[in-house]
Amino acid sequence: MISTSGLIKKYGRTLALQGLDINVPEGAVYGFIGRNGAGKTTTLRILAGLLIPDAGRAEVAGRDVLRDPRGVREVVGYMPDFFGVYDDLRVGEYLLFYAAAYGIRGATAQKLRDDLLELVELGHKRDAFVDTLSRGMQQRLCLARSLIHDPKVLLLDEPASGLDPLARVEMREILRELCRLGKTIIISSHILSELADLCTHVGMISEGRLLRQGPLNEMLAGDRVRKFILRSNGPARAAVEVIEGWPGAAVLNAADEQVEFRMSGDAAEVAGLLKGIIGAGAEVVHFAQTEQSLEDTFIQLAREVQEQ
Numbered sequence: 001m002i003s004t005s006g007l008i009k010k011y012g013r014t015l016a017l018q019g020l021d022i023n024v025p026e027g028a029v030y031g032f033i034g035r036n037g038a039g040k041t042t043t044l045r046i047l048a049g050l051l052i053p054d055a056g057r058a059e060v061a062g063r064d065v066l067r068d069p070r071g072v073r074e075v076v077g078y079m080p081d082f083f084g085v086y087d088d089l090r091v092g093e094y095l096l097f098y099a100a101a102y103g104i105r106g107a108t109a110q111k112l113r114d115d116l117l118e119l120v121e122l123g124h125k126r127d128a129f130v131d132t133l134s135r136g137m138q139q140r141l142c143l144a145r146s147l148i149h150d151p152k153v154l155l156l157d158e159p160a161s162g163l164d165p166l167a168r169v170e171m172r173e174i175l176r177e178l179c180r181l182g183k184t185i186i187i188s189s190h191i192l193s194e195l196a197d198l199c200t201h202v203g204m205i206s207e208g209r210l211l212r213q214g215p216l217n218e219m220l221a222g223d224r225v226r227k228f229i230l231r232s233n234g235p236a237r238a239a240v241e242v243i244e245g246w247p248g249a250a251v252l253n254a255a256d257e258q259v260e261f262r263m264s265g266d267a268a269e270v271a272g273l274l275k276g277i278i279g280a281g282a283e284v285v286h287f288a289q290t291e292q293s294l295e296d297t298f299i300q301l302a303r304e305v306q307e308q
């Protein structure tokens with residue numbers, strides 16, 4: 001549905017994209033994760049037909065961004081990370097204005113305005129001035145605007161940034177609804193936890209390159225490395241020493257009586273390590289595997305890339 005291959009974009013001497021390859025299947029909600037400056041906005045702007053890459057290919061719903069930018073804009077709704085709203089317009093007028101830009105007028109435009117306001121839960125604000133809306137409401141209005149031409153694909157750049165926790169939940173509900181309506185969505189974020197319960201797929205980007213992508217459940221499977229927590233009666237020093245000397249294990253955090261570590265290997269190896277820790281004199285009172293979060297996966301991959 002959406003794909004890029006070998007995408008390169010330079011801004012002067014800055015290489016923002018260094019051969020990016022991403023693949024987003026139809027109907028996916030693709031969480032596009034990366035730190036500030038990783039190249040997320042650049043990628044979304046290219047996919048929206050707003051920025052021309054220096055090399056490589058990008059395709060959206062079968063349309064090539066270089067050969068058919070107009071066709072791309074027809075199927076894409078883009079919500080930028082920073083957006084301006086016209087202050088002297090009322091909410092309803094704002095949407096009618098954008099509908100007119102797409103040639104939609106009269107009763108059809110009014111129905112569309114009402115449907116979209118309902119979708120983004122702003123029906124009660126139809127006659128309010130845009131500049132009196134809260135940040136969360138303005139984000140939702142901007143989302144409604146990006147939906148005016150009923151695009152198949154939505155590109156949302158940090159849609160939850162600057163929102164308070166409740167507004168984030170509201171935004172999440174709306175995105176779920178859009179997903180049910182069958183849209184293919186890319187959502188960029190540098191806040192990993194924000195995406196975990198929303199996305200079906202995840203792509204991790206660092207310095208303009210893809211680190212890893214795939215279905216969320218596979219990314220979280222964490223079969224590469226597992227994380228454990230151990231608590232002891234008294235200082236965990238003995239346990240820390242054993243873990244640090246154990247092949248494939250590494251201490252992540254150590255406090256007085258507690259140590260968190262990661263380890264690769266099968267159940268027998270984990271049992272072997274635990275035996276070693278107890279044998280070294282640690283009085284273990286708690287030992288458990290903890291879930292590998294999206295954040296852990298991302299940090300681990302980013303470290304591996306830096307070490308290469």
Ligand SMILES: Nc1ncnc2c1ncn2[C@@H]1O[C@H](COP(=O)(O)OP(=O)(O)OP(=O)(O)O)[C@@H](O)[C@H]1O
Pocket residue numbers: 011012014015016034035036037038039040041042043081190
């Ligand atoms: N117009 C520009 N001129 C010069 N450099 C730019 C421009 N836009 C982006 N860059 C640089 O390109 C790189 C990628 O930026 P981009 O905005 O795509 O990253 P991002 O992942 O969206 O970051 P953020 O999360 O901060 O929005 C950064 O090093 C940035 O400084």
